[in-house]
Amino acid sequence: MTACDACLRRTALVAQLAPHVERVGRDRRKLGEMLALPDERLIEALAGGRRAAVVQAHEGFDPRRARARLSAASMHAVCRHDERYPPRMLEARDAPAILHVAGDVQRLAVLADRDAPAVAVVGARRAGGDGIEVARSLGRGLAAAGVTVISGMALGIDAAAHAGALEVGGPTITVLAGGADIAYPASKRGLHRELVRTQAAISEMPPGFRPYRWCFPARNRTIAGLASLTIVVEATERSGSLITADLAQELGRAVGAVPGPVTASRCAGSNGLLRDGAFVIRDAQDALDEVLGIGVATALTGRRPEALAPPLRTLLRHVEDGRDTVSSLASTPDEAQLALEGLAELELLGFLRRGPGGHYVRLP
Amino acid sequence: MLAHVTTFALDGLSSRRITVEVDLRRGLPAFTIVGRGDAAVRESRERVQTALINAGFGFPQRRITVNLAPAHLRKVGPGFDLATACGVLVASQQLPSNGLEQWAVFGELGLGGELRHCRGVLTVAEGARSAGIAGLIVPRECAREAALVDGLAIAGVADLPAVAAILRGEPPPELPPAVRPDAKASEPDLGDVRGHPDAVRALTIAAAGAHNILLSGPPGTGKTMLARRAISVLPPLTREEAIAVTRIHSIAGRHVGDGLVAQRPFRAPHHTISPSGLVGGGTLPTPGEASLAHHGILFLDELSEFSRAALESLRQPLEDGVVAIVRSQRTFTFPTRFQLVASTNPCPCGHAGERRCRCTEADIARHRRKLSGPLLDRIDLLVHMPRPCPSALENDATTSSRNVLAEVFEARERQAHRLAGTGLRTNSELTPQLVHELVGADAAAHRLLRDTYAQGGLSARGHGRILRVARTIADLAASERVRAAHVRAALSLRNDDVLDGAVAA
Numbered sequence: 001m002t003a004c005d006a007c008l009r010r011t012a013l014v015a016q017l018a019p020h021v022e023r024v025g026r027d028r029r030k031l032g033e034m035l036a037l038p039d040e041r042l043i044e045a046l047a048g049g050r051r052a053a054v055v056q057a058h059e060g061f062d063p064r065r066a067r068a069r070l071s072a073a074s075m076h077a078v079c080r081h082d083e084r085y086p087p088r089m090l091e092a093r094d095a096p097a098i099l100h101v102a103g104d105v106q107r108l109a110v111l112a113d114r115d116a117p118a119v120a121v122v123g124a125r126r127a128g129g130d131g132i133e134v135a136r137s138l139g140r141g142l143a144a145a146g147v148t149v150i151s152g153m154a155l156g157i158d159a160a161a162h163a164g165a166l167e168v169g170g171p172t173i174t175v176l177a178g179g180a181d182i183a184y185p186a187s188k189r190g191l192h193r194e195l196v197r198t199q200a201a202i203s204e205m206p207p208g209f210r211p212y213r214w215c216f217p218a219r220n221r222t223i224a225g226l227a228s229l230t231i232v233v234e235a236t237e238r239s240g241s242l243i244t245a246d247l248a249q250e251l252g253r254a255v256g257a258v259p260g261p262v263t264a265s266r267c268a269g270s271n272g273l274l275r276d277g278a279f280v281i282r283d284a285q286d287a288l289d290e291v292l293g294i295g296v297a298t299a300l301t302g303r304r305p306e307a308l309a310p311p312l313r314t315l316l317r318h319v320e321d322g323r324d325t326v327s328s329l330a331s332t333p334d335e336a337q338l339a340l341e342g343l344a345e346l347e348l349l350g351f352l353r354r355g356p357g358g359h360y361v362r363l364p
Numbered sequence: 365m366l367a368h369v370t371t372f373a374l375d376g377l378s379s380r381r382i383t384v385e386v387d388l389r390r391g392l393p394a395f396t397i398v399g400r401g402d403a404a405v406r407e408s409r410e411r412v413q414t415a416l417i418n419a420g421f422g423f424p425q426r427r428i429t430v431n432l433a434p435a436h437l438r439k440v441g442p443g444f445d446l447a448t449a450c451g452v453l454v455a456s457q458q459l460p461s462n463g464l465e466q467w468a469v470f471g472e473l474g475l476g477g478e479l480r481h482c483r484g485v486l487t488v489a490e491g492a493r494s495a496g497i498a499g500l501i502v503p504r505e506c507a508r509e510a511a512l513v514d515g516l517a518i519a520g521v522a523d524l525p526a527v528a529a530i531l532r533g534e535p536p537p538e539l540p541p542a543v544r545p546d547a548k549a550s551e552p553d554l555g556d557v558r559g560h561p562d563a564v565r566a567l568t569i570a571a572a573g574a575h576n577i578l579l580s581g582p583p584g585t586g587k588t589m590l591a592r593r594a595i596s597v598l599p600p601l602t603r604e605e606a607i608a609v610t611r612i613h614s615i616a617g618r619h620v621g622d623g624l625v626a627q628r629p630f631r632a633p634h635h636t637i638s639p640s641g642l643v644g645g646g647t648l649p650t651p652g653e654a655s656l657a658h659h660g661i662l663f664l665d666e667l668s669e670f671s672r673a674a675l676e677s678l679r680q681p682l683e684d685g686v687v688a689i690v691r692s693q694r695t696f697t698f699p700t701r702f703q704l705v706a707s708t709n710p711c712p713c714g715h716a717g718e719r720r721c722r723c724t725e726a727d728i729a730r731h732r733r734k735l736s737g738p739l740l741d742r743i744d745l746l747v748h749m750p751r752p753c754p755s756a757l758e759n760d761a762t763t764s765s766r767n768v769l770a771e772v773f774e775a776r777e778r779q780a781h782r783l784a785g786t787g788l789r790t791n792s793e794l795t796p797q798l799v800h801e802l803v804g805a806d807a808a809a810h811r812l813l814r815d816t817y818a819q820g821g822l823s824a825r826g827h828g829r830i831l832r833v834a835r836t837i838a839d840l841a842a843s844e845r846v847r848a849a850h851v852r853a854a855l856s857l858r859n860d861d862v863l864d865g866a867v868a869a
Contacts, residue, residue, distance in 0.1 A: 126724055129717060155725045187726055264719065325750045326562035326856075332762040333568065336561035337837075340856035341849050347856075348816060354856070356728070357710045357717030358580070358748020 002070065003098045005063040007079035010097040012066060013039055013058050015206050020046040022212045031214060032221065032247075036094040066206065073181050073207040076105040086111035088118075089225040091251055096204030096222060102180040107173050107200035111148065111226060117291040118148040118173075120223045120248070122241040123157030123233035124266055129355040130362070131234040131266075132160045134258055134283075137364040138231065139164025141284020141299040143172055147291060150175060150227050152219060153188055153195070157233045157241075166194055175226070176203045177219040178211035217243050224248035229291050231256045231281050235269030242269050245278070254290060256281040283364055305351065315342045316351055316362075324359045367454035367461060370468040370497060371447035372488040373432075373439045374615060376649060376696035379484065379491030383433045384444060386451030391427035397448070399432030402440045411442070411473045412449045419477025419524040424456040440648055442472035443482050446501070449473060449524060450531065463531030466498040467519070471506075477524040479503035484615040486607070489513040499536070501527055507539050508623040509614060512607060543622050551627075554593050554768055555761040559752030563590055566747035566857055568768050571597045572775035573836030574790035576682070576704035576742055578667070578859055581749030582714035587707035590749070591663045594705050595630045596765035597772055598661075605659045608699060612651050612658055629660030631702075635669035639677035649689045649696045654681045657702035667706040668734040675739050678704075682742040704743065708735065717750070744792060744829050746859035775839040791836045799828050803835045805846035812848045816855065830854045 003011075014035070021034065024046055037045060039058065047054040070077055078084050079098045086108065089095050101108055110116050121138050123131060135157040139149045143165035149172040151158040158174075165172035174195050178184050180203035183192035195201050204222060205215065220240060224230055224247035232255070235241040245255045256279035260267025274280060281287050284299035305316055315329070323329050326343070330336040343360060346352045355361040367386045372379040395409045416423045430448055432439050446469045453459040470488045472480040485506035490513050492500045499517035502510045507520020519536030521527050530536050557564060563579065567590060570577040579587040601609060606624040613619035613629070633642065633653040644652035654662060664670060681687045681700035689696045710716035711723040712731050723731075779790055782802060788794065794802065805813075813830065816822050822830065831846070833854040838846045 126722070128719070185726070187729060325748065327559050327750065327752055327756065330561045331756070331759060333561045333565040336565045337853050340562060340565070341852040344852035344855040348812075348819070348852075355717050356721070357582070357715070358750050359717035 002067055003077035003079035004081050007081065007097040008063045008066045008077070009058065009061045010039060011204065011206055012061050013042065013054075014097075014204070015209055016054060016057060017042065017046045018205075018209075018212050018215070020048065020050075021214050031217060032094045035218065069207060070100070073102070075181060075207055076101040078105065078108060084109040084112050086226055087114050088228065089222070092221060092225045094221060095225060099202045099204060099222075100180045100207060101200050101202050102207075103196040103200040104198070105200065107148070107171050108202060110171070116148070117146075117229075118150055118227045119287055119291055120150040120227035120230040120244065121157065121161035121233060122151055122220075122223065122230065122235075122244050123270070124235055124239060124241065125154050125156040125158075126266065127156040127160075127234045128264070128266060129353075129359065131157060131258070131260070133353070133361055134364050135160035135233045136164035136167075138233070138258075138281070138284050138287060139172065140167050142287055143170055144168040145284070145288050145292075145297040145299060146171070147288065148173060150223055152176070152223060153184070153191060153201075155185060155188070159188055159191055161233075162191060162195060166191075166199070170199045172199050173226070174199070174201045175219055175222045176201055176211075177205070177215035179203055179205055179207045179209040181207045182210070184211060216240060220244040221247045224251060224253065227253065229254040229256060229279075229287065231258065231287060232270045232273055232278075233258045234260060234266050235273075236266055237269045237272065239269045242273070245273055254279060256287065256290060258282070308349075308351075312342055312346060315339070316346055319343075319346075319352060319360050320362055324355075324361070326358070365455045365457065367451045367464070369447040369451045369454070369464055370495075371444060371470050372468065372491045372495075373437060373443070374441065374484045374487060374648075375437070377487065377611060377615060377651070377698060379487045380434075380437060381491060381495045382437075382439065382444070382447075384447040384451050385431040385433060386448065386455045387429045387431075388424055388426045388452075388455045389429075393425045393427065395428045395430075397430040397432070399430075399435050400438050401432060401444070402438070404442045405432070405439055405444055408442060408445050408448060411445055411475060412452065414475045415445075415473040415477040415524060416449055416452065418475060421453060421458055421524070421528075422456065424452065426456075428452065428455075438648055441483065442480075443470050443484075443488070445473040446471035446479065446527065450527065453528065454531075459528055459531050460533075463533065467501050467531065468492050468495075468497045468499070469501045469527065471501070471503045473524070479521060479523060479527070481505040483617040484611075485509045486512060486611050486614045489516055489518065490611075492516055501530060501536075504537075504540055505622075508542055509610065509619070511539055512610065512624060551596050551765075552589075552593050553596055553765045555764040557586065557590060557593065557761070558759060559756030560586060560590065560749055561762055563747045563749050564763060564768075566745050567594055568597065568771060569833065569836050569840065569857070570594070570703070570705070570745055571768070572772045572840050573744075573779070573832065574703050574792045575744035575833060575836065576792070577706070577745040577747065578740075578743045579705070579707040579747055579749055580710045581707075582709065582718075582751060585749045585751050587749055588663075588665055591632075591661075591665070591705045591707060592630065593765065594661050594663075594703075595628050597768040598628050598703075599769070599773055599776055601625070601628055601659060609659050612655050612698070616651050616656060618656060627660075629657050630663065631657040631660065632663040632665060635664070635666050637670070637674055639671075639673045642674050643677045643681055643687045643700070644689050644696070644698050647691065649691055649698075651698045652687075654678060654687060654700040654702060655698040658699050660702060662702040662704050664704065664706040667708040667739075668731055672734075675735075678739060679742075682739070706743065710748070740859065741825060743859050744833050745857050747857060771840055774842070775836065778839045778842070779836075791832050791839070794828075794832050794835070796828050799831050799835075803831050803846055804844065805831065805834070805851070806848075808848040809834065809846050809851045812851050822858070826858060830858060833857065 139161035149165040183189035230248040257273040489510040685701040715721040
């Protein structure tokens, strides 16, 4: 079964009007209202001088061709009249008419259960090493507990959350701004391939569609709409992730944030959410307690530092305290060799990772 | 009248025997040189004529034809001046011809008749010996260099009249006294380095096993300073190595001839260098920086700034220790057994891993792509050099080149002992087959490597690299077997994720 004609027609119209949306306004609030307009009103609001042509194309729309293109791309279309369409998404007035799915449609279908938990993990593209590791560990811990991890496959936090979920075999869904069959950003094509192979990539836009700028905040409304909890890992004060958090709040969903250093501008936005009352998320356990209820599921945790031999425990504590390079841990070449040995051991045990610039990152 | 003079032409890293034939006959005065000479050979006419007159000889007012035989070989440089002048003197009967039966001559003339320093004298002397010539007359400045070849009489002379005296049968002058270069006086010392104990350690390991090393860190942390000190912890050149280095440097005109090159060469070409500048080139190829660094260190500062073509051209030299350059159906081979020390910024802004780094993942990926993969494959060690903390700058020196050199020396001895019979000298040369035969890792070390490999922390190629480095670390620790601790230290210095940080996917 595939999407109904009306929804296919609606999707084609939005895609056709995409450049007009780009021109008319960047205001995100107007964007939501705009996307909630019925077809005729939408044409009226956006098409301007090209109205006649748009109306003609709209009326002459051939759903068979749209279906043919979908099956050529081996994608599924789940429209709002489909029972597999996530009910949580329908709560948004501006919910997409169709969710196009590349990959396993079952990943989306499980969300048809109103109570199926799904957590969005979003954040900065330019994230710090800690943020990346926290996102990865959230993805891993949530997915391992069977919670669907939703994100946008952007560089940095988003991709790390997906990667973490993939480490334990999912479930995870990526929501893309352009066609679900296209890797955006292109540098994440490896991740996209893996997500489509074993998980699902979804988009409201038809296959092959190249995203306009407004498509990104529009995509964020889908992320917020699908998730029962939205976690912001790192965000500056003008971050797009805050849009996702706002949209989630408007839908009455829970919003959480991972605390960051108060002096770091890359965490100013996420810390701001905490001040405004967002849930404090320190690890996957905090997120699981929030979506499933306290103590319902236990997050997979790594080895405990208490089990380490005393010298390694000391070394680990030094790294946690910010002495994260060999030169800050040792002062002579012989000490340096001991530190190198110890760091390698901690790395192999999964406590640390050698990060950029020789700074060791504590893995959560 | 016809005269024959024996001299030698440089041809890659060897020399070819050349017979300079000088013919004088009646006719309008003329002076022609034939035999595929370059501009320096053509201009030689003016130098020879003027030098002869200024040195008090007569220049015959005859039709003079000079032929450089064999005629098919291209001949370059001013080294034929002296042979031409001697030929003219003999052909005009100002000198007896029998002197030229035992002496070959090589040198450039000044207009006053003095002999000038010339490139490639060592190679010429080697050619003379293998051609069975009894003696070689060279400019006095180059005499020590020529005298490195045994079994050949060397006459180091200052000017044309002195050459004439020898050819008349007088005994050649004594060799000039050797100037002992004060080798260690001005050499930078590891004791100058503050902080970076791990980089010093890594450099010690690199020196001990002749491993190639990459220093990664923000600008101004001392990467270049450390690299310049790498020479000071390498064992001194053996005589054989020193001769090889002298030969190359002499041919490239980098060695002002006073005997052997005493120090291992350190070459630091600028990143704008062309591929032929790096590996050698020219119509008659001359050695490039890679060969000038033979038995020494080639330092590539800001590796990512080098052109891709230049980096790619280093593949063969790094793999084989030689570079072959093909010119008009001939192949010239230059040795390039150097140790590579390279430096790079960890990301375009240089501050990767710190708060102030503003590079995106894409920037870092692009930066990484610029470092040629095949080149990185040949680098065993990666050490990060973050900005040292202020207190480290005030500390005392943690070691000195002399201490490190002693360690390196012992480690090299152990390697030589273990590798005896394989033709190899250092751990970095171990081939994948030999690694497993000769490394001698204990069970715990093997288990550790297997686990790391299984966790996906190592590539198959990285596996061999870790073993080689761990072997060197064990040699430095005077340990017969490679133990788990040695493997761990090697793992922390591994070079398979130079810029890390990118999200795996």
